[in-house]
Amino acid sequence: MNSKSYSLFLKDFKSELRTRYAINALAMFIIVAISVILFSVGNEKISASLTGGLFWVVIFFTAMSGLSRAFVSEEERGTALTLQLIAAPSTVFSGKLIFNIILVFAMNTVIAILYSAMFEAFVIQNFALFLTSFVFGNIGLAVSSTIIAAIIAKAGAKGTLYPVLSFPILLPLILTSVQLTLFAIDGISFERAKFELAIVVSYDVIMLTASYMLFDFIWKE
Amino acid sequence: MTDYSVEALELNKSFGRRLIFNDLKFKFDKSGVYGISGPNGSGKSTLVKIIAGILGASKGKIVHKLNDQEIAEERLHDHIGFVSPYLVLYEEFSTYENLKLFAEIRGVKFNKERVDYLLNKFLLYKRKDDLLKTYSSGMKQRVKFIFALMHSPQLIILDEPTSNLDDEGKNSVYELVREEGQKNIVLIASNEKNDLELCNDIVYLEKYKN
Numbered sequence: 001m002n003s004k005s006y007s008l009f010l011k012d013f014k015s016e017l018r019t020r021y022a023i024n025a026l027a028m029f030i031i032v033a034i035s036v037i038l039f040s041v042g043n044e045k046i047s048a049s050l051t052g053g054l055f056w057v058v059i060f061f062t063a064m065s066g067l068s069r070a071f072v073s074e075e076e077r078g079t080a081l082t083l084q085l086i087a088a089p090s091t092v093f094s095g096k097l098i099f100n101i102i103l104v105f106a107m108n109t110v111i112a113i114l115y116s117a118m119f120e121a122f123v124i125q126n127f128a129l130f131l132t133s134f135v136f137g138n139i140g141l142a143v144s145s146t147i148i149a150a151i152i153a154k155a156g157a158k159g160t161l162y163p164v165l166s167f168p169i170l171l172p173l174i175l176t177s178v179q180l181t182l183f184a185i186d187g188i189s190f191e192r193a194k195f196e197l198a199i200v201v202s203y204d205v206i207m208l209t210a211s212y213m214l215f216d217f218i219w220k221e
Numbered sequence: 222m223t224d225y226s227v228e229a230l231e232l233n234k235s236f237g238r239r240l241i242f243n244d245l246k247f248k249f250d251k252s253g254v255y256g257i258s259g260p261n262g263s264g265k266s267t268l269v270k271i272i273a274g275i276l277g278a279s280k281g282k283i284v285h286k287l288n289d290q291e292i293a294e295e296r297l298h299d300h301i302g303f304v305s306p307y308l309v310l311y312e313e314f315s316t317y318e319n320l321k322l323f324a325e326i327r328g329v330k331f332n333k334e335r336v337d338y339l340l341n342k343f344l345l346y347k348r349k350d351d352l353l354k355t356y357s358s359g360m361k362q363r364v365k366f367i368f369a370l371m372h373s374p375q376l377i378i379l380d381e382p383t384s385n386l387d388d389e390g391k392n393s394v395y396e397l398v399r400e401e402g403q404k405n406i407v408l409i410a411s412n413e414k415n416d417l418e419l420c421n422d423i424v425y426l427e428k429y430k431n
Contacts, residue, residue, distance in 0.1 A: 007325035011311075018313040078309035082368075084275050085303050086327050088295040095326075220277055 004087060008095025009102075012070065016099075021073050026066035026107050033058045034114055051122040052181040055115055056174050059108055059141070064163045067103065067145035070096040071153035080153070084219070093146070093215045100149075101142040108138055125187025132190075133180035136200040140173045140207060147211040150218045173203050223405050225300065225375035226250035226286045227272060233280035234267055241267050242429040245281070254402040254419045257410040259426030265410040266305065268426065269380045272408065273303050287375065299327065302369030305380035306362070312354035316345060316364050319353065320371055329372055339367040343393055358385045366394065370401070377401055380410045395419060 016022060037054055046054075074080040083092055112134070116122055124130045148169060152161045176199045183193045190197070232245040241264035249255050257265050270276035272283050274297040285292040285300065292300060310319050317336075324331040340346040343363040353361060362385045369377060379398070383391045398419050401407050409416050417423060 002328075004326055004328045007322065007328075011322045011326065014318075015311060015313055077312075078307065079311060081275065081308055082310060082323075083326075085273065085298055085301070085308075086323050087298065090295070091326070220275070 002091070002094075004091045005094035005098060008083075008087060008091060009098040012095065012099040013102075019073075022066040022069040022103060025069070026062055026103070027110075029062045029065040030058070030107065030111055030114065033061060034111075034118060038118060046119070046121055048121045048123065048185045049182050051115070051119045052185050053178050055111070055122065055181060056137075056178045058111055058115070060170065060174055061163075062107055062111065063104065063141055063145055064166060066107070067100055067142070068149040068152065068158065068162045070100055070146060071149040072158055075153040089216045089219045090212065092219065093150070093212065096150075097143065097146045097211075100146045101139065104138045104142040104145070108134065108141075122185070124184050126184045126189070129188070129190055129193055130181060130184035132197065133177055133184065133193075133200060136197070136204055137173060137177035137180070140177075140200060140204045141170065143204060143207045143211055144169050144173065147207070147214065147218075150215060154218075173200065176200050176203070223252040223375055224288045225406055226284075227376060227406060227408075228284045228286075229272075229281065230284060231281040232268075232271065232278050232283065234264065234271065234276075235279045240430065242426055243431060245424075245426075245429045247424050249406050249408070249422075252402065252404050252406060253421040254398055254407045254409065256417045256420035256423035257408065257426065258412060258417055258423050260412070263426040265412075265426060266307070266380055269303075269305070269378050269408065269410045272376075273297070273301055273378055285376070299329075299372070300375050302372070302374035302377040303380075304362075304365045304369045304378070304382055306384045307380075308365055308368075310353055310361070310364060310368060313352065315350045315352050316340070316356075316367070317349045319364070320367060323368060324371065327372060332371065332373075335373070336367065336371055339370055342397065343367060344389070359387055359390055362386055363390055363393070366397065370397075375405050377405055377407045378410075379407065381413075382409060382411065383413060383416060391415070 074083060145166065148162065148166050152158050152165060155161050176196050180193060180196050226249065228248040229245050233243045234241040257268055259265055267276065271278050274294055285297060287300065314322065320336055321331050337346065340349050343366060345360065345363055353364065382394050386394065398407050409420060411417060
């Protein structure tokens with residue numbers, strides 16, 4: 001990642017502030033998803049392990065509602081060609097990835113804060129483990145969402161294709177992140193969670209490497 | 222004179238079973254204005270996209286050279302300026318913001334003098350701080366010329382360059398094509414008689430349909 005990628009990220013950031021393409025969709029989805037869970041739970045007491053699972057369900061569907069914008073908005077507005085004319089594919093991917101990483105962290109931090117406030121059972125015993133899994137989970141989510149967004153941006157039924165294609169790709173990450181969140185809720189030590197942590201870190205490395213290798217072919221018509 | 226050259230080596234492009242052109246060969250190695258002509262659907266835009274490295278060829282390749290050194294595909298955008306009706310700039314930014322962002326993303330210094338010269342040439346200087354979405358289609362077409370020329374490219378590709386332009390805009394384009402054709406390679410894809418009259422040499426795409 002270099003200054004060109006950072007400039008592309010800044011372009012996306014400024015553009016997002018003016019158009020509110022992704023922010024509005026994400027904010028609405030976070031509020032709606034948490035409200036729906038609250039209404040459906042009602043006065044029932046839900047277990048801590050269930051809140052851990054639902055936490056990642058909210059994250060997954062919120063990501064599906066907003067993270068595709070990085071590439072879809074360029075294709076829909078016809079500016080993808082402009083990007084092809086001013087930057088190398090690796091610059092474009094890096095710029096979009098920085099944008100999505102920041103968006104994912106902002107989005108998931110808001111979800112975590114709201115979730116903690118709304119669900120009494122969602123109490124983290126091992127905060128360091130939760131934070132580690134949260135960071136690596138978010139990176140994996142951002143990398144996967146970015147490359148899938150690039151793939152579906154050129155397709156016709158973008159809205160349907162994004163969650164359909166994302167589900168199998170994100171499944172190993174989501175399952176492992178749910179497990180790590182449950183460990184953090186139960187107060188399990190790093191030592192006992194190292195296998196799951198290794199899976200999440202490996203997932204991030206594999207997805208990042210594969211994405212950079214594939215992006216050239218995806219980006220060029 | 223330019224040290225830039227662009228050469229098509231047995232180029233073939235098909236979309237599915239539909240052949241666009243076959244065994245296309247040309248070499249432009251001297252500064253000047255060159256044309257690509259053919260009826261609607263003959264593949265003019267497809268060819269310029271392949272030359273610009275945006276679209277892949279089915280067979281054959283395009284070789285870009287600077288000082289006899291082949292330019293890597295990922296560096297091609299530094300040497301090419303591209304204008305077309307289907308090129309879209311960012312409407313939520315002003316002309317000046319667009320151009321600054323493009324310079325930053327390209328990794329080149331924003332040449333204010335050159336940009337101001339081009340803005341004046343295309344009669345947009347007074348509107349440079351207005352959002353692009355407030356521009357007419359003709360004004361947007363003029364901004365595309367500034368976008369294509371701001372980094373002083375050696376190969377300027379113009380796909381239907383005078384579409385949406387009034388007479389004043391067309392004259393600015395013709396003047397600019399003549400000026401750039403003295404020192405760089407200018408490639409015009411068009412059916413317009415006036416556009417093609419500027420060209421030293423023309424590739425007729427209907428000859429490459431078999």
